[in-house]
Amino acid sequence: MGYTVTGPKVDDAEFQRRWDICMACEKRREHEGKFYCGACGCPKWGPAELTRKLRWQRLRCPLKKFGGRVDEHDMPQRLREQEKAEKTGPLKK
Numbered sequence: 001m002g003y004t005v006t007g008p009k010v011d012d013a014e015f016q017r018r019w020d021i022c023m024a025c026e027k028r029r030e031h032e033g034k035f036y037c038g039a040c041g042c043p044k045w046g047p048a049e050l051t052r053k054l055r056w057q058r059l060r061c062p063l064k065k066f067g068g069r070v071d072e073h074d075m076p077q078r079l080r081e082q083e084k085a086e087k088t089g090p091l092k093k
């Protein structure tokens with residue numbers, strides 16, 4: 001499940017380091033002249049475009065090429081709760 005990353009941003013040096021890794025990655029995808037990650041499950045829309053997405057400090061490459069791994073601990077609380085609810089079904093009253 002994809003989600004939009006928010007929060008602090010990285011400086012130009014870290015952005016460039018990430019960009020170079022993504023440009024050399026076999027999962028990188030190009031769509032209408034813009035670049036996206038093909039491994040994260042994000043749709044090809046504005047917030048997922050790599051020129052924007054790689055700026056977010058909390059972003060984690062799903063293949064651990066930078067920043068660790070996207071997992072439950074990186075998810076915002078509301079998404080963890082949403083995922084849990086989807087697994088367990090609707091709450092009984």
Ligand code: SF4
Pocket residue numbers: 021022023025026027028029036037038039040060061062063064065066
């Ligand atoms: S985020 Fe990771 S998997 Fe996705 S294109 Fe960049 S290096 Fe490849």
